[in-house]
Amino acid sequence: MSDNATRQEALPGAAENHAGDHKPYAAYLLGLADDAMVYAQRLSEWMTNAPQIEEDMALGNIALDLLGQARALYPYVGSIDGTGRGEDDYAMQRDEREWRNVHLVEQERGDFADEMARLLWFSARQVELHTALAGSADDVLAGVAGKALKEVRYHLDHASLWVVRLGDGTDESHRRMQAALERVLPYLAELFDDDEASVLAAGLGVGVLPSSLHDAVVARAGRVVDEATLTLPNDSPWRSRGGRDGVHSRPMGYLLAEMQHIARSHPGATW
Amino acid sequence: MVVPVPVRMVGGVPVGVLVFVCHHGILSGDGDPAAASPRSTVDPALDALGPISHTGLMYGNDVIDPNEPLNAAETAVYDAAAAHDDQRDSRGGVGDEFDALIAADQRIEPRDAMPEKYRETLVRQIAQHAHSEIIGMQPEGNWISRAPSLRRKAILIAKVQDEAGHGLYLYSAAETLGVDRQELLDRLHDGRQKYSSIFNYPTLTWADCGAIGWLVDGAAIMNQVPLCRCSYGPYARAMIRVCKEESFHQRQGFEILWTLMRGTEAQQAMAQDAADRWWWPALAMFGPPDTGEATKGGHTEQSMAWGIKRFANDDLRQRFVDMMVPQAEKLGVVLPDPELRWNDERGHYDFGEIDWDEFWQVLRGDGPCNAERIAHRRRAHEEGAWVREAANAYAAKQAARTKESAA
Amino acid sequence: MSGATNPPRTDSHDPQAPAEVAHQERSWPLWEVFVRGKRGLSHVHVGSLHAPDATLALRNARDVYTRRQEGVSIWVVRADDVTASSPAEKDSFFDPAADKVYRHPSFYDVPEDVEYL
Numbered sequence: 001m002s003d004n005a006t007r008q009e010a011l012p013g014a015a016e017n018h019a020g021d022h023k024p025y026a027a028y029l030l031g032l033a034d035d036a037m038v039y040a041q042r043l044s045e046w047m048t049n050a051p052q053i054e055e056d057m058a059l060g061n062i063a064l065d066l067l068g069q070a071r072a073l074y075p076y077v078g079s080i081d082g083t084g085r086g087e088d089d090y091a092m093q094r095d096e097r098e099w100r101n102v103h104l105v106e107q108e109r110g111d112f113a114d115e116m117a118r119l120l121w122f123s124a125r126q127v128e129l130h131t132a133l134a135g136s137a138d139d140v141l142a143g144v145a146g147k148a149l150k151e152v153r154y155h156l157d158h159a160s161l162w163v164v165r166l167g168d169g170t171d172e173s174h175r176r177m178q179a180a181l182e183r184v185l186p187y188l189a190e191l192f193d194d195d196e197a198s199v200l201a202a203g204l205g206v207g208v209l210p211s212s213l214h215d216a217v218v219a220r221a222g223r224v225v226d227e228a229t230l231t232l233p234n235d236s237p238w239r240s241r242g243g244r245d246g247v248h249s250r251p252m253g254y255l256l257a258e259m260q261h262i263a264r265s266h267p268g269a270t271w
Numbered sequence: 272m273v274v275p276v277p278v279r280m281v282g283g284v285p286v287g288v289l290v291f292v293c294h295h296g297i298l299s300g301d302g303d304p305a306a307a308s309p310r311s312t313v314d315p316a317l318d319a320l321g322p323i324s325h326t327g328l329m330y331g332n333d334v335i336d337p338n339e340p341l342n343a344a345e346t347a348v349y350d351a352a353a354a355h356d357d358q359r360d361s362r363g364g365v366g367d368e369f370d371a372l373i374a375a376d377q378r379i380e381p382r383d384a385m386p387e388k389y390r391e392t393l394v395r396q397i398a399q400h401a402h403s404e405i406i407g408m409q410p411e412g413n414w415i416s417r418a419p420s421l422r423r424k425a426i427l428i429a430k431v432q433d434e435a436g437h438g439l440y441l442y443s444a445a446e447t448l449g450v451d452r453q454e455l456l457d458r459l460h461d462g463r464q465k466y467s468s469i470f471n472y473p474t475l476t477w478a479d480c481g482a483i484g485w486l487v488d489g490a491a492i493m494n495q496v497p498l499c500r501c502s503y504g505p506y507a508r509a510m511i512r513v514c515k516e517e518s519f520h521q522r523q524g525f526e527i528l529w530t531l532m533r534g535t536e537a538q539q540a541m542a543q544d545a546a547d548r549w550w551w552p553a554l555a556m557f558g559p560p561d562t563g564e565a566t567k568g569g570h571t572e573q574s575m576a577w578g579i580k581r582f583a584n585d586d587l588r589q590r591f592v593d594m595m596v597p598q599a600e601k602l603g604v605v606l607p608d609p610e611l612r613w614n615d616e617r618g619h620y621d622f623g624e625i626d627w628d629e630f631w632q633v634l635r636g637d638g639p640c641n642a643e644r645i646a647h648r649r650r651a652h653e654e655g656a657w658v659r660e661a662a663n664a665y666a667a668k669q670a671a672r673t674k675e676s677a678a
Numbered sequence: 679m680s681g682a683t684n685p686p687r688t689d690s691h692d693p694q695a696p697a698e699v700a701h702q703e704r705s706w707p708l709w710e711v712f713v714r715g716k717r718g719l720s721h722v723h724v725g726s727l728h729a730p731d732a733t734l735a736l737r738n739a740r741d742v743y744t745r746r747q748e749g750v751s752i753w754v755v756r757a758d759d760v761t762a763s764s765p766a767e768k769d770s771f772f773d774p775a776a777d778k779v780y781r782h783p784s785f786y787d788v789p790e791d792v793e794y795l
Binding site: 665 | 746
Binding site: 041044045047048049050051052053054055056057060061063064067068070071074087088091092111112164165166168169170172173176258259261262263266268269270271 | 405408409412415416417418419420421422423424425428429431432435436438439477527530531533534535537538647648650651654655656657658659660661662663664665668
């Protein structure tokens with residue numbers, strides 16, 4: 001379907017040819033891929049905008065890792081959902097309602113504290129998730145998760161170092177970091193929702209129930225927040241929901257408009 | 272006799288890196304002969320550099336506005352300091368040794384005695400180069416969020432990351448000369464130091480990412496490779512590392528244009544438009560003419576004597592044109608110069624007159640993006656101040672805690 | 679005596695610099711970075727970077743200097759903590775070694791037909 005699909009580098013998952021091999025848990029994998037893809041898009045916005053040039057590079061590295069994880073999953077999804085789609089078909093040609101990422105990753109870039117709060121929670125979830133998925137009954141997914149685990153551990157480490165420094169730094173940084181933890185709070189519950197696709201994949205031994213990760217993730221993030229002399233907020237009057245069903249928040253449409261517009265302006269073109 | 276003085280020793284390169292570079296002929300000149308232009312007679316030493324068409328981005332050209340005092344080196348304060356320095360030299364210490372090292376084509380290292388003007392010239396040139404890498408992140412960074420495929424997005428992130436890294440290597444090299452990076456960034460932010468004017472042009476379409484890789488990085492190569500042999504050790508070593516890492520930059524630019532030229536009509540038009548807009552600014556990157564009369568007693572002559580600059584702007588520009596014309600033909604783009612034609616007698620391509628008024632206008636701040644580039648850079652730096660302060664405060668607290676627990 | 683050959687700070691000659699560029703913000707300290715390219719090799723100095731503390735210096739070194747698998751191990755050292763020989767002492771430090779040729783195996787005359795020597 002896409003010329004680009006034939007030009008991919010060797011990526012885990014992409015290397016396998018499972019065309020026509022229908023499996024019922026494509027939607028679950030698509031959620032994993034979309035989380036990584038959309039967060040990579042947001043993180044890459046930091047390049048040229050970070051507090052120090054060294055941090056431009058660090059956030060660029062994290063974005064590249066996540067982009068690589070998404071690129072490893074998309075072609076595999078295409079091979080098991082019966083469409084044969086390639087990575088760019090998923091990334092560039094789907095409308096907002098077809099995206100299955102959580103709201104956390106689509107939120108607009110805030111200040112550096114906001115990003116470190118988001119990265120802390122997201123990476124803590126990814127570490128637990130990929131630890132579990134490394135034992136998946138699906139060999140391709142297990143391979144992707146095994147590689148990703150090393151990467152997301154580093155991401156968690158990076159976020160932790162910064163949350164501690166901002167929390168236990170100056171009065172201003174403490175105030176900003178605490179405020180960021182509060183702003184990110186409404187988007188956390190959605191990370192642990194047992195949506196239909198997750199329940200199905202978990203039942204097959206392929207995926208993991210998001211709710212089963214909750215305690216370990218909170219424990220990880222909590223230790224960092226404690227060390228940072230911050231307080232874990234736990235009371236939000238509202239929470240995000242619906243990302244896995246393609247119901248997104250306002251920034252998502254704009255993110256897609258920007259990300260997809262060149263590709264969509266030239267139907268069928270190769271880049 | 273050990274002297275406990277803080278020392279800056281930067282830019283060392285692992286043996287493996289040197290070996291890699293030598294194998295590619297940058298230092299040894301024993302590279303693939305097919306890649307060097309057989310026709311070039313500009314300067315035989317240039318051909319001896321071997322294949323350079325696949326190395327990368329570099330803006331070490333030291334362009335100076337003749338109407339402005341350059342920096343401290345052209346002020347009364349400097350003159351006083353230089354006079355002092357000269358006295359010291361004539362008392363038979365530092366000058367002799369420095370001259371002997373330069374004459375023997377040996378590297379000058381950070382703690383060696385050196386003429387103040389050598390130091391000033393290097394600080395300005397390396398800083399200008401580092402600033403160019405950092406500001407140069409913006410025109411392409413601008414397209415990361417819109418890259419038309421995931422493959423292109425990954426490449427672009429990695430490339431912009433490299434530019435940040437190269438800026439850091441170069442700031443490191445400058446810091447061995449006794450300036451702090453913060454001070455250099457301040458000079459960039461308030462306009463006291465320049466960066467390559469090429470980055471004051473906008474990136475209007477996706478094809479511009481290709482044109483930057485192909486033309487801008489290609490032009491930078493011409494300056495960069497000779498600087499691997501610059502007389503100042505840390506700068507030369509930083510350049511070797513940059514050369515090694517950037518081997519993919521120009522290639523990916525060429526590949527973008529190659530793909531576009533084999534794509535739809537709209538894509539071809541996009542590529543041609545980008546070549547039209549970037550060709551002349553790329554030629555101007557080499558700086559104003561400095562051969563013949565222009566070189567006498569000037570900046571180029573002094574920098575050459577010191578081994579900071581190895582080739583004249585005009586020679587490098589000619590070689591660039593000779594290298595790019597066949598590549599443009601291969602791509603199928605038309606270079607926007609009706610006077611561009613092969614000259615059998617000279618053994619080079621003739622090309623039209625560069626608009627130097629435009630060059631100086633942009634250099635002095637009146638280009639399409641000067642204000643935007645600096646504003647962006649300043650905003651990022653200012654918005655990050657509280658983060659950098661927080662990290663300092665945390666480090667101080669930790670140090671105090673360690674002290675306390677040790678007591 | 680080393681001070682004589684130490685570079686004067688460049689901005690001390692810059693009339694605009696000292697007053698206007700008084701930072702409220704202190705720069706992050708400078709760290710020298712050493713990378714072991716692969717097992718069996720020594721750590722080699724590759725450059726420097728700025729970081730607020732050793733932990734972040736190590737992380738930054740990873741991102742700045744080993745993006746292309748250039749290393750299997752990294753050291754970072756505060757630049758202030760490096761003690762170096764002075765160029766002024768170069769002669770007395772290193773020249774005396776020049777005439778000790780008997781330290782090198784090629785100094786000795788031995789019969790050519792003796793093996794393993």
